[in-house]
Structures are given as structure tokens and as C-alpha cells.
Amino acid sequence: MTSHLSHHPALEAAASQLVAVGRDFYERGWALATGGNFSMRLGTNAMVITASGREKGELTVDDMVVMDLDGRMLPSNSGSGSGSGPASSSSSSRARPSAETKLHARLYTRIPHAGAVLHVHSPSATVLSRLDAPQGVLEISGYEMLKALSDVRTHQHTERVPIFSNTQNMEDLAHEVDAWMDAFGSDALHGYLVAGHGLYAWGRTMREARRHVEAFEFLFDCTLRTRNATRHAP
Numbered sequence: 419m420t421s422h423l424s425h426h427p428a429l430e431a432a433a434s435q436l437v438a439v440g441r442d443f444y445e446r447g448w449a450l451a452t453g454g455n456f457s458m459r460l461g462t463n464a465m466v467i468t469a470s471g472r473e474k475g476e477l478t479v480d481d482m483v484v485m486d487l488d489g490r491m492l493p494s495n496s497g498s499g500s501g502s503g504p505a506s507s508s509s510s511s512r513a514r515p516s517a518e519t520k521l522h523a524r525l526y527t528r529i530p531h532a533g534a535v536l537h538v539h540s541p542s543a544t545v546l547s548r549l550d551a552p553q554g555v556l557e558i559s560g561y562e563m564l565k566a567l568s569d570v571r572t573h574q575h576t577e578r579v580p581i582f583s584n585t586q587n588m589e590d591l592a593h594e595v596d597a598w599m600d601a602f603g604s605d606a607l608h609g610y611l612v613a614g615h616g617l618y619a620w621g622r623t624m625r626e627a628r629r630h631v632e633a634f635e636f637l638f639d640c641t642l643r644t645r646n647a648t649r650h651a652p
């Protein structure tokens with residue numbers, strides 16, 4: 419079966435990676451039902467992102483929307499983002515972009531090396547984000563797995579994962595993320611949590627972004643298990 423992307427190999431390749439990550443994260447329980455969204459950068463000022471409201475374990479390459487980083491839908495034949503203006507091809511009529519598109523776009527704007535952004539609704543991220551919401555940050559140190567995060571060289575590293583309040587207003591949430599990066603920088607940042615909602619993580623490539631999500635999931639799980647064990651210790 420041909421898809422509406424089949425004449426655009428680079429875009430189709432990115433869409434295939436988004437389909438694959440959706441299936442994998444669904445199977446791991448990190449993107450159940452319609453929870454989560456995934457994107458990849460296309461050139462300097464564009465990205466391809468999953469359509470809103472789709473079951474993330476059942477995505478197809480047609481469930482993708484091409485957007486510029488200012489929030490305009492692009493024709494899906496624009497590929498590298500060279501096109502601009504309102505969409506004229508099938509991508510606009512087939513699908514609306516993720517409700518969280520602004521958060522992805524802001525990350526690509528703020529972090530020029532980011533090539534993929536992954537958002538998951540995993541149980542451990544969701545629970546920890548609620549538990550530590552009052553502090554506004556989750557601090558993790560002492561685990562060898564920290565070294566799976568890019569540029570981390572030692573288990574003694576302290577990873578500070580900011581936690582933002584959840585809201586349905588994505589402009590407000592994007593503003594909170596911006597303000598945090600203005601205050602603390604983004605160089606040491608690999609991801610952030612939204613309270614009661616989930617995790618955002620990114621990487622230079624899809625492979626690195628997936629590794630970061632996996633590492634965070636492991637670290638969140640260990641953190642929860644450790645807290646549980648400590649609570650039940652005699």
C-alpha cells in the first residue's frame with residue numbers, strides 16, 4: 419500500500435521511525451491508549467510530529483504532520499522544511515498535529531542539536547512527577563545508568579529533572595520551560611517532567627532520544643523502588 423509520504427524518502431524514513439517508537443513504547447506500557455507524542459526534526463525550522471488522538475501503538479506513516487517551528491502546518495512534500503505557508507497536501511486534511519506540538523517546537527528552537535523529541539505517559543514518570551511536584555525538581559544520583567545520558571561520565575553525577583505543573587494551556591507550559599532554561603540553561607538537561615502527566619526527553623538522533631527515555635525509565639523505577647524499600651525497612 420502506498421502512503422502519502424512515499425514520494426518523500428527522508429520524510430518517510432522519519433515517519434517510519436516514529437511508527438516504530440510508538441509500537442515499542444506502547445508495548446513497554448509507556449504510551450498506552452492515546453498517551454504520548456513523538457517528533458523528529460526536519461532541517462532548521464521544521465519537524466514531523468504524530469497526529470493528535472491516535473493510539474500510539476497503532477500508528478502508521480500516514481499519522482504524521484509536518485510543521486514549522488512557528489506552528490504552521492507544512493505540506494508533507496516539503497521534506498527539509500523548505501516550503502512554507504498553509505498546507506496544501508494530504509497531511510493537513512488527514513490529521514491535526516499533536517495537542518502538545520508547541521512543546522516539541524520550543525525544544526527544537528531552544529536546543530539546536532535536538533533531532534528527536536519523545537513524550538511518554540509511563541507510570542513511573544507519572545507517579546514520581548506527582549510525588550516530587552512540590553519541590554519542582556527530581557534529583558537522581560548514584561546510579562551507573564546515569565551514564566546512558568549524553569555527556570554524563572560518572573555515577574556521582576546529579577541529574578536534575580525539572581517538574582512543571584500540568585496545564586491544558588501549552589503556551590503557558592512552553593513559557594514555563596523557557597523560563598527554566600533561561601534561569602538554569604539547557605546544556606545539562608536531558609528531559610523534564612510534567613506533574614501527573616509524563617516525561618519529555620530528547621536527543622541528537624532518534625536513537626539517542628530513545629536511549630534517554632529508557633535510561634530515565636530505569637532511573638525512575640529504581641527511585642520508586644528505593645523509596646518503597648526505605649519506607650518498609652524495619
Ligand SMILES: CSCCC(=O)C(=O)COP(=O)(O)O
Pocket residue numbers: 451452453454455468469470471472515516517518537
Ligand atoms: C490520554 S492522552 C491526553 C493528551 C496527551 O497528554 C498526550 O500525550 C497525547 O496527545 P496527542 O494530541 O499528541 O495525541
Ligand SMILES: [Zn+2]
Pocket residue numbers: 453454455518537539615616
Ligand atoms: Zn501527554
